[in-house]
Amino acid sequence: MNNVMIDTGNYIAAKAAVMTQPDVVAAYPITPQTTLVEGIAKYHETGEFKGEYICVESEHSAMAACIGASATGVRTFTGTSSHGLLLMHEMLHWAALARLPVIMCNINRVVGPGWNIWADENDSISQRDTGWIQFYCSSNQEIFDTIIQSFKLGEHEKVSLPVMINYNAFILSHTSMPVHIPTQKEINDFLPKRKPLWNLDINNPITFGNIILPPEYEKVRKEMQESQENAKKLIKEISKEWKNKFGRYHGDLLELYECEDAEYILLSMGAIGAESKVAINNLRKKGLKIGLARVRTFRPFPKEEILKISKNSDLIVIDRNISIGMEGALFSEIKASLYGKSDSKVYGFISGLGGKDVTFQDIEKMCEKVINGKANDLEWYGLEGV
Amino acid sequence: MAIKEIPTEEYYLPGSAACPGCPATMALRIVFKAIGKKMIMIVPACCTAVIESLHPNTSFNIPTMNIAFEAAAAGASGVEAALRKQGKDDITVVAWAGDGGTYDIGIQALSGALERNTNFIYICYNNQIYSNTGIQRSGATPKYAAWTTTTVGGKTEYRKEMGEIIQAHHIPYAAQACISYPEDLYKKIKKAKEIKGPKYIEIMAPCPPGWRFGMEKTVEMGTLSVETGAWALYEYENDEIKFNGISKLLLEEKINPKPIEDWIKFQGRFRHLFIPKKDVKKLKEIQDHTNLIWKRYRKCYL
Amino acid sequence: MKKYNVKTTISYPMKGATGKTGNWRVFRPILNKEKCVKCLRCWIFCPEATVIRKDDDSIDIDYDYCKGCGICANVCKIKAITMKREGIEK
Structure with a gap:
């Protein structure tokens, strides 16, 4: 047609x-x-x-x-x-x-x-x-x-x-x-x-x-x-x-993928969001209960929706940006959305700045670092020579 | 033409925020009369943004859009394109900007709009200063005129010849006018209205607080700027320059210009050239520079 | 005049948008109608459009909004307009 x-x-x-x-x-x-x-x-x-x-x-x-x-x-x-x-x-x-x-x-x-x-x-x-x-x-x-x-x-x-x-x-x-x-x-x-x-x-x-x-x-x-x-x-x-x-739907404010039973939800934007789906599939195959909430709108910011998905899940955020002097912008906004209303933990990664590739393997590694309890609150992923 | 032939219709409404003796409103009245109600005006940051008065009221009975300082010609390009797409070809688009918004921050957008052959009239009311921000130097400020951030000696550089920069764009029509010659200004705007393509008109607009002269002397200061040759009235059409009025007589040397001193002695911005002691050297320098410009005008345009 | 239902900086034309600017005046232009030759210089040069041109080209002054700059008196070649200090004499 x-x-x-x-x-x-x-x-x-x-x-x-x-x-x-x-x-x-x-x-x-x-x-x-x-x-x-x-x-x-x-x-x-x-x-x-x-x-x-x-x-x-x-x-x-x-x-x-x-x-x-x-x-x-x-x-x-x-x-x-x-x-x-x-x-x-x-x-x-x-x-x-x-x-x-x-x-x-x-x-x-x-x-x-x-x-x-x-x-x-x-x-x-x-x-x-x-x-x-x-x-x-x-x-x-x-x-x-x-x-x-x-x-x-x-x-x-x-x-x-x-x-x-x-x-x-x-x-x-x-x-x-x-x-x-x-x-x-x-x-x-x-x-x-x-x-x-x-x-x-x-x-x-x-x-x-x-x-x-x-x-x-x-x-x-x-x-x-x-x-x-x-x-x-x-x-x-x-x-x-x-x-x-x-017959096509890319989500609205968020696109949710495998989130129903997820203990961890990954949040990312843009092309990393697409790559994240592959990572989620692989992590699921390993038996990890993880989903993806791809953020489609940064303004208006989907704070209510993010609060909702945080009810039973900890959140992992990948930012291909940084607000110098603070942290990734998406990471900040997500924490602000949860403040005082959720006990979920939020982990932030800065990755792919300057156009560096962020592959599904990279995303899997970031998620596993969190799930294995080895991630700090804010991480620079894959920084060479550090 | 006689003053009587200028229409009575007013699209500038009395009781605005303009200073008493303002040359901008004087010129705006003429522009509105010459173009009539079928116009849309784009105004960047300049005194006119204040003259319009406070929201939710306006002193202009013409649809007017304020835009950022450097964006008058670009905003007008958008308005013009949109009107053309809608078949509203009978509406005249006017960008109305000060010398700061024209000579300095807005020159890129202006040059672009002229080069793109935008069908609009760009009018610069030139008071040779950033008046709205409290009288700072612009590219149009003449040498030795003082401004609020200067040392007592005044500006150390000569002003640009914007008119000549405009001519380099080879647009169908450009003109220099002065608020003191309303019939001449009216005719130039009227003519510009009938020509398709980009038109540029610059109006000499002596500013009482900016130049530091009595507010009743605005017209006098304009007249003297032309009579001394500090400003020239001319039209540029099809790549030809025609001086007009007193400027024509000066070009053809049928009359002698008044000494430049006759113009500047009334202006507080040049006060340091007279007090405590007359600075003969600097006055001569200004006069010589004016003579040099006219010598070049004669070589090029006579 | 159509009012637009949106909150942005939209302003509607009105006389006296900055109020009765006649209050700003220190000197008041007084016209001697006998002397006036209807040349209309005062009308065309008035920066405030407060010199009103009538059908017969005689003029009136709108004192509600006249800011008292004195340009009309200054451009009048036959001195039909004179400036008088406000409050001292009518």
Whole structure:
């Protein structure tokens, strides 16, 4: 029934973005995002993408242009990575505070110096507090499905926030996998046209973003928080709707795998999440009661769901990022979610920084270290020469 | 044209947060009149973000979007593309920025938008200073003008010639105007509105608190900037420069410019060139530099 | 005017968005209608749009919002507008 496309994460993302029929795409090239924007440019040339494509002169301008376009009420999309995302930082806040649902792919890449283009999640983790919804994908199919779903989520009147779809450099961005592509009609039926909550309109001449006093600004922040809470509910509904329509389900806020009787649950994100499933299968074969909760959304953070799975299990967390001076960001958030409500132990590993491979064997070793009672609270896994 | 021909419609509403004697609101009134209500304005950080007044009210009856300091031209690019996609081609997109947001932090986005042939009007109201942040030097501040973080001697470098940087983009229309010549400004904005592609207009906007002169003298300071040759009125169209008004007469040497001293002596920012003792050497240096610029103008544009 | 139901910094146009800015005034522009030749220089140069141009090109001053900068008096070539200190004389 479905068309199968075998291609890299970036080309799959380009296909998904074009199928949402955005009105404006503004982007600037950065490795490893380049093939994504090249893909969109190709669709623009063939006429499959009918929107406007602005080749801006920087990522800062890419986000500013998306904000300008989105403020007129239309659908916008962009993609970036690493330093590009960091250059956008100011405008990420701007988009979220303006409640404009710009949708963006970020290909998780190491932050320099020195120059390094491999996978690492510190780029997007450091954008945690901008107000953006953040997804982390573990397969090309999930990239496709999440992009379409993100438009529905971000543009929903109860959310109206920008969404960042993250996936690991090269491991997904440049790796081909077969992906089921629904028909354009099926996507149109699933994804309604955007109805903006506000827009620049010559018949309703409002001013957006002038000086605002503290009590009113605080209310803006509170409503953003409430919208992220609304998103939690909607992510579940939208994933379920997608499952019913297309038969595919990657989880909602979390993807749970072999968790029912688990004494230990591993939590990870992105490509490590996919590799973790192999590790769980092998550990299960050894008779260990272990499951996986792959964290799909870092914002909104699934704190209630994590508290729930911690009831009968200790937690093992792998972070491909570090908040220098503290610990892995996912590790911190998970402990905060449990504080005062759970007696579960939480073990954190930092692994795969700078794009170092994290294989299923590595993941098995980390889990066994915990299960054998040999792990400290925070471990750097596989640090060479230490 | 006569002042009488300028429309009575006002899209700037009285009772804003602008300083008394503000050149920006003076210019905005003309811009609004020339373009009319079918416009969308993008404003980066600058005095105008304050002039709009406090949320939930605004003094502008034109849809306006504030954007980050360096992002006016990029934000406008997005608005323009989205309007084009929606078939709303009759709406004029205007980026309205100060000299800081144009000469300095915003030059990259501006250059990009011009190079991409964005159909919009970029207007820089140039008060030669970062006024909104409390009067610091910008790339547009003239040599020896004092600012709040300077030593008493004032700026040690000459200002950029932004107009010439703009010309290097070979856009269909650019112009320099001044708040003291409203008919000229009105005509230039009107003309820009009718041309497709990127347009750049820079308006000399003498700022009473920034330059330290009496608030009733805004228009006078503008006139003197043109009469002394500190500022030039011209149009750039299809790669040709045409000076206009007094600047044309100065270019053709039909009149002599007033000494630059006549302009700067009223401005507190140059006070250290007169008190305690007239600094003849520095005044001469400013005059010589102005003469040199005009010599080059004559060589290039006459 | 349509009001948008979302909490972000959206502001709606109004006269006196910063209040009755006429309170800022130290000097008050006084127009001598006899002298006025309707050249409209005061109208076009007023930074606050508080010089009101009427149908016959005669003018009025909106004292509720006039900030008293004195530009109108300064640009008037025939001195039909004079600035008087507020509170001393009408």
